[in-house]
Amino acid sequence: MGAALAIFIIFPLLLRKRYMAKMRGSGGSGFGFGGGLFGQGQGTGVRYVCLTCNNRFKGGDCPRCGSKMKRADF
Numbered sequence: 112m113g114a115a116l117a118i119f120i121i122f123p124l125l126l127r128k129r130y131m132a133k134m135r136g137s138g139g140s141g142f143g144f145g146g147g148l149f150g151q152g153q154g155t156g157v158r159y160v161c162l163t164c165n166n167r168f169k170g171g172d173c174p175r176c177g178s179k180m181k182r183a184d185f
């Protein structure tokens with residue numbers, strides 16, 4: 112149990128270290144891609160994020176858990 116927990120903690124750290132090194136090597140052009148992905152598109156109606164399970168959906172209740180608790184997602 113302890114060993115498994117240690118792996119879960121250390122493994123993401125190693126991945127991030129490798130990722131950071133890759134970013135530094137690519138000349139820093141990696142940024143902006145994520146912002147463009149989230150910044151545009153989906154111009155059809157308002158989308159909501161379920162406050163219970165974090166699921167994104169359009170209108171009505173959450174199709175995953177049926178909760179009415181939601182907030183608008185822009």
Ligand SMILES: [Zn+2]
Pocket residue numbers: 161162163164165166173174175176177178
């Ligand atoms: Zn939900």
